[in-house]
Amino acid sequence: MKRHLTLGTALVVGSLAALVVVGFAAAQATGRVGSGDVLADRQRLMKLNGASWADAQAKFKAGNIEAIAVNAETIAINATHIPALFPQGSLTEKSNAKPEIWQKWSEFEAAAKNLQTWAERLRDTARTKDAAATEAIVKDFGRQACGTCHTPFRVPPKS
Ligand code: HEC
Numbered sequence: 001m002k003r004h005l006t007l008g009t010a011l012v013v014g015s016l017a018a019l020v021v022v023g024f025a026a027a028q029a030t031g032r033v034g035s036g037d038v039l040a041d042r043q044r045l046m047k048l049n050g051a052s053w054a055d056a057q058a059k060f061k062a063g064n065i066e067a068i069a070v071n072a073e074t075i076a077i078n079a080t081h082i083p084a085l086f087p088q089g090s091l092t093e094k095s096n097a098k099p100e101i102w103q104k105w106s107e108f109e110a111a112a113k114n115l116q117t118w119a120e121r122l123r124d125t126a127r128t129k130d131a132a133a134t135e136a137i138v139k140d141f142g143r144q145a146c147g148t149c150h151t152p153f154r155v156p157p158k159s
Contacts, residue, residue, distance in 0.1 A: 072123035
C-alpha cells in the first residue's frame with residue numbers, strides 16, 4: 001500500500017513537472033504578454049496611470065500621505081511595461097502615439113525609465129508620511145514624470 005501511494009505520488013508529481021515544462025516552453029515560444037492587442041493594452045495601461053495619479057492627488061489633498069505609495073508603485077510597475085507595448089509597426093489610426101517614438105527610441109525608453117524613477121521616489125517618500133517632502137514631488141510629478149514623455153511622443157488629446 002505504501003509503495004503504491006509512493007508510486008502514485010511520483011506519477012502525479014512527474015506529470016505535473018512535465019506540464020510545467022510544456023507550459024513554460026509554450027510561453028517562451030510565443031513570448032506574448034497581454035491580450036495580443038497591443039494598442040488596447042497600452043491605452044489600458046495609460047488609463048490606469050491616469051486613474052492612479054488622480055487617486056494619488058486626491059489622497060494628497062486629503063492628507064492621506066502614506067496611502068499614495070500604492071498608487072506610485074502601480075505607476076512604477078506600469079513604467080517597466082511601457083517599451084514592450086510600443087513595438088515597431090503599432091502606429092494605427094486609433095493610436096495617439098507620435099512616429100517620433102520609433103525615430104528616437106532610446107529617448108522614449110529613457111522617458112519610461114524616468115517615470116519609473118519618479119514613481120519609485122514618490123512611493124518611498126510617501127511611505128515616510130512626510131507631507132512636505134511628498135508635496136515637493138507631487139507638485140512636479142505630472143509635468144516631469146508624465147509630461148516629459150507626452151510632449152514629444154503623444155498627440156495631445158482634443159479637449
Ligand atoms: C514613456 C512615455 C510615456 C510616459 C512616461 C507616460 N505616457 Fe501616457 N501615453 C504615452 C503615449 C505614447 C500615449 C498614446 C498611446 C496610444 O494611443 O497609442 C499615452 C496615452 C495616455 C493616456 C490616454 C490613454 C487612452 O485612453 O488612450 C493617458 C490617460 C495617459 N497617457 C496618462 C499618463 C500618465 C498619468 C502618466 C504619468 C503617470 C503617463 N501617461 C506617462 C506615453 C507616455
